[in-house]
Amino acid sequence: MGRNWRYDLQDFLHSYRATPHSITKFSPSELMFGWNVRDKIPGNSRPVNATEARENDRKAKEKGRMYADSKRRAKQCNIDVGDYVIVKNFVKKNKLTTTFNPEPHLVIQRDGSRLHLKNIKSSVISNRHVNHSKRILNANPMMKQENDADNHKISEGTQEEDDNPLPAKLLRNLRWSHDAMVENALLRLAELPASARNMYLNT
Numbered sequence: 001m002g003r004n005w006r007y008d009l010q011d012f013l014h015s016y017r018a019t020p021h022s023i024t025k026f027s028p029s030e031l032m033f034g035w036n037v038r039d040k041i042p043g044n045s046r047p048v049n050a051t052e053a054r055e056n057d058r059k060a061k062e063k064g065r066m067y068a069d070s071k072r073r074a075k076q077c078n079i080d081v082g083d084y085v086i087v088k089n090f091v092k093k094n095k096l097t098t099t100f101n102p103e104p105h106l107v108i109q110r111d112g113s114r115l116h117l118k119n120i121k122s123s124v125i126s127n128r129h130v131n132h133s134k135r136i137l138n139a140n141p142m143m144k145q146e147n148d149a150d151n152h153k154i155s156e157g158t159q160e161e162d163d164n165p166l167p168a169k170l171l172r173n174l175r176w177s178h179d180a181m182v183e184n185a186l187l188r189l190a191e192l193p194a195s196a197r198n199m200y201l202n203t
Contacts, residue, residue: 023060024053077130083107088132
């Protein structure tokens with residue numbers, strides 16, 4: 001018959017508790033009892049310095065954090081009180097819903113990685129993580145763009161086809177888009193004659 005696994009388990013635990021850890025440089029028994037258990041390898045006892053063990057653990061964790069940040073290309077967050085941000089959309093109505101809500105928010109307080117935000121339009125206070133927020137330079141251009149789009153949508157029914165710069169479908173895309181390239185393309189399309197614009201849209 002083979003050996004009893006319970007005896008082998010006790011031998012394994014004894015060896016593990018007497019082996020210095022690669023991070024702290026001290027064995028578990030030294031950190032817990034202040035002295036190392038006797039094993040089959042002869043050696044002199046040494047004084048246990050808990051401060052040194054904590055420092056070794058801190059250095060190892062800092063090294064791991066720096067390696068993970070470099071692999072993930074993490075950057076320091078520069079969002080602070082008084083900045084304008086847009087927040088991430090967690091619930092998307094359809095495939096055309098943007099990743100970030102275009103309504104600007106003002107940062108009124110920051111607690112570590114937690115932001116206290118105030119909606120510019122509705123004045124609603126909300127909390128968001130910094131990873132779910134994106135800093136913008138100024139909220140005024142975005143508000144002006146949205147107001148211009150609303151005013152144009154109201155007056156588009158009374159204008160002729162040649163006077164209407166953008167159809168309603170493209171107007172919605174311009175309103176909710178934050179990509180400068182897309183906006184420039186839509187604005188260039190508005191400068192085309194009505195016949196050329198219709199031919200482009202029907203292709």
